[in-house]
Amino acid sequence: FFAGETTFVKGVVAMSGLPPADRAEICFAGRSNVGKSSLINALTGRKGLARASNTPGRTQEINFFERDDLYIVDLPGYGFANAPVAVVEKWQRLLKSYLSGRQTLRRAFMLIDSRHGVKPVDEEIMSLLDKSAVPFQVVLTKDDKIKEKDRDPMLAQVRKALSKHPAAFPELIATSSEKGLGLPTLRSTIHGLRD
Numbered sequence: 001f002f003a004g005e006t007t008f009v010k011g012v013v014a015m016s017g018l019p020p021a022d023r024a025e026i027c028f029a030g031r032s033n034v035g036k037s038s039l040i041n042a043l044t045g046r047k048g049l050a051r052a053s054n055t056p057g058r059t060q061e062i063n064f065f066e067r068d069d070l071y072i073v074d075l076p077g078y079g080f081a082n083a084p085v086a087v088v089e090k091w092q093r094l095l096k097s098y099l100s101g102r103q104t105l106r107r108a109f110m111l112i113d114s115r116h117g118v119k120p121v122d123e124e125i126m127s128l129l130d131k132s133a134v135p136f137q138v139v140l141t142k143d144d145k146i147k148e149k150d151r152d153p154m155l156a157q158v159r160k161a162l163s164k165h166p167a168a169f170p171e172l173i174a175t176s177s178e179k180g181l182g183l184p185t186l187r188s189t190i191h192g193l194r195d
C-alpha cells in the first residue's frame, strides 16, 4: 500500500482529545482479542507499531496512526476485557461516541474472528453503525486457525447476520496477520478510501 511510512499520532482517552477531523479516516473495530492491533501491524509492516497482546483489553485508548494523509485508527475492543469494570465502561462509552460521531470516518472495518463468527456484541456495534450511517465491512481474522470444515458454516452465519444491517458491505475479506493472507486486498481497499 501506499508510498509512505506509518507513524503514530496519538492515543486518545476522551472525545475532546480527537485530532482535527481534517482528512479521511478508517478504523478497526471488533471484540477484545480479535486481532485489530496485529492486523494494523501486519498491514503496515511495522511489528511493534500498534501494541498487540494475548491479554484481552490490551488497547485501552483510541490510537491514531497516519499514513499518506489517511488516519488509521486502532480501537479498544468490546466484550470481555481483562481490566476493572469502571475502566472498561469508560472506554466502551468512548468507543461508541467515536463510532457514532466522527464526521470523517469513511469506513469501519469490523473484525470478526473466523473461529467464532458474529456474536451478539458484534451485532450491537453493527446496529450502532447502521444508526449513525457509518459504512462498515467485515474482515475475518485468524484465518490460519480455522478448520476447513468449519469455514462454509461460518461464512453462512456471517452473511446471514450482515443481511440485517443496511450499513454493511456484502464483501468479506478473509485475513491472517500471521500468514499474510488477505493483506493485499485489504490494503487496496483502504487505499481506495483516501481523499
Ligand code: GTP
Pocket (backbone or CB within 6 Å): 030, 031, 032, 033, 034, 035, 036, 037, 038, 039, 051, 052, 053, 054, 055, 056, 057, 058, 059, 060, 075, 076, 077, 078, 141, 142, 143, 144, 145, 175, 176, 177, 178, 179
Ligand atoms: P484488544 O486490543 O485487547 O481489543 O485486542 P486486539 O483485537 O487488538 O488483538 P491483538 O492484535 O492484540 O491480538 C490478540 C491475540 O491474537 C494476540 O495473541 C495475537 O498474536 C493473536 N493474533 C492476531 N492475529 C492473528 C492471526 O492472524 N493468527 C493467529 N494465529 N493469531 C493472531
Ligand code: MG
Pocket (backbone or CB within 6 Å): 036, 037, 038, 051, 052, 058, 059, 074, 075, 076, 077
Ligand atoms: Mg488492540
